[in-house]
Amino acid sequence: MVKWKQGSRWVCGIGLIFSGAALGAAYDPGHWNMPVGVTDISREVFARHMLIFWVCVAIGVVVFGFMFYSVFAHRRSRHPRPAHFHESTTVEIIWTIIPFVILVIMAIPAAGTLIKMEDARNSELSVKITGYQWKWHYDYVDQGVNFFSTLHADSNRARQLNSGIDPRSVPNYLLEVDHRLVLPVGKKIRFLLTANDVIHAWWVPDLAVKKDAVPGFINELWTRIERPGLYRGVCAELCGRDHGFMPIVVEAVEPDVFEKWLAAKKTGQDLPVGRGSAAGTQVAAADPVSAAPKEKPVPSVAVPAVKPADLSKDELMKQGENVYNTLCGACHQATGQGLPPTFPALVGSKIVNGPAEAHIRHTLKGKNLMPPFAHLSDADIAAALTYERNAWGHDAGIVQPAAVAAARK
Ligand code: HEC
Ligand SMILES: [Cu+2]
The missing domain is CATH 2.60.40.420 (Cupredoxins -  blue copper proteins)
Known part of the structure; x- marks a missing residue:
């Protein structure tokens, strides 16, 4: 008897710690739970999620409670000779109907939310x-x-x-x-x-x-x-x-x-948005949001007043290294050595070290397995090409965005 009491205290203690942790986690939406979000729908989804979570908690408590009770109350020392019975229509009906009712209760609000989510009419x-x-x-x-x-x-x-x-x-x-x-x-x-x-x-x-x-x-x-x-x-x-x-x-x-x-x-300006631009430069001055008080430091849409003029070689090289490594490096490799025979080396390439115009057109149009890159901004293309023309010991001059713009015509 003494043994059982000590044991039960331990079990209860550990049980409390775990259920306390579980409840604490459930109550802190920012950390463990899904986000509440910033739309009507996201709040509704969150509410449905919490409703169903608590339904699950209640079912868990009832089912495990019943199970533990049965294990305890009908243990062998109490009932050395077990009862022999089979099948109970009443029990089977009850445990079919109750879950069915629970499912219907959950489905009603969930269906309402789903219908709203599907209704994309009257969009602006x-x-x-x-x-x-x-x-x-x-x-x-x-x-x-x-x-x-x-x-x-x-x-x-x-x-x-x-x-x-x-x-x-x-x-x-x-x-x-x-x-x-x-x-x-x-x-x-x-x-x-x-x-x-x-x-x-x-x-x-x-x-x-x-x-x-x-x-x-x-x-x-x-x-x-x-x-x-x-x-x-x-x-x-x-x-x-x-x-x-x-x-x-x-x-x-x-x-x-x-x-x-x-x-x-x-109007064709390539807008570096916030801190997210491949360039990572050009943002500061004309940025209407970051010019405002620093309460909300994260979002910022940069709207430069004028199209950036010619860039310095340093700027082109810095931006170009980013663009090159992001968009070209997968095939031509950061070292410029490519992966021959499929992806040619750019080091020592005639196109890279030849006239800028052909180099630009090659990038805009692509060739065979080389995809076209006309969707990039003039500045990104100019930067990537300047990088290729001056990295890895090359010295083939720089390319300005204006030259890329001219080649598009
Ligand atoms: C999906 C892989 C792939 C990507 C990404 C890629 N290229 Fe290429 N590139 C190729 C292939 C393949 C060729 C060879 C095309 C041919 O001549 O058949 C090539 C050829 C070239 C050549 C000519 C090399 C020579 O001397 O023949 C240049 C220059 C070049 N690419 C520049 C770029 C630039 C700049 C970018 C990024 C904006 C880029 N490539 C991204 C696959 C790629
Ligand atoms: Cu994907």
Whole structure:
């Protein structure tokens, strides 16, 4: 008898610690739980999730309580000769009906939320999102603005084998991009989701949107973001080697800032958005948000007043190294040695060391397995080419954005 009492105290103590920890975790939405998010839908989803969580807790308590009670009350020392019975229609009916009723009770609010999530009517802005191996393409359908969004150069450098860079030293490691998806707050935004190669999935937890991007199909999603800010997500469908390196960053801004950003984008200016630009430079001066008081330091849409003029060789080289390593290095390697015979070395290449015009056209148009890069900005192309023409012992002069712009015509 003494033994049992000591044992039970231990069991109860440990049980309390565990259930206390579990409850504490459940009550801290920021840490262990899914985010509450910044849309009506995301709050509803969170509420449904919590409702069902507590239903599960109640079922757990009842089922385990009954089980432990039975183990204790009908233990062998009390009932040396067990009862012999089989099948009980009453019990079977009860344990069929009760779960059925619980499921129906849970399904009613869940169905309501699902129906709301599917209703993409009356949207004020449409963005077509296309998944690629391994980046996203955003197309503001009625605005004529589109661009690719790829992993930020800092993360990309740090993730390379033996990069020697501590990932913890990179802000938002693997969760930052070069060009963010900028969206206005307070507007109903419809996303048209598809993919160009394999199945991807676009997932931003704070917006409670997550859906597969399937080649040949267009899936619909929508959101209405309430608060300006940065909302990060990832590709949520295993899509190949670099699945973990195609993050999503939504930058929600006030509608007037969005209009300015859009207008500048439309005139062909490459806008470094916040700290996310591949260039990482040019941002400061004309940035309307960072010029404001420093309360909300994170989001910032840069809207430069004028198109950047010629860049210095240093600027081109610095930006070029980023662009090269992000977009060209996978095939031509950081060393410029390529992976012959498929991907030629650029070190000593006639095109790289030849006339700039042919080099530019080659990059814009691509050739055989070399993809075209015309979707990049003039500045990014100029920088990448300047880098190729001056890295690895080359000395073939610099390329300015204006030369790239001229070659497009
Ligand atoms: C998907 C792999 C891939 C990527 C990414 C890639 N290239 Fe290439 N590149 C190739 C292949 C393949 C060739 C050879 C094309 C041919 O001549 O058939 C090539 C050829 C070249 C050449 C000509 C080399 C020579 O002397 O023949 C240059 C210059 C070049 N690429 C520059 C770039 C730049 C700049 C980027 C980034 C903006 C880039 N490449 C990204 C695959 C790639
Ligand atoms: Cu993907």
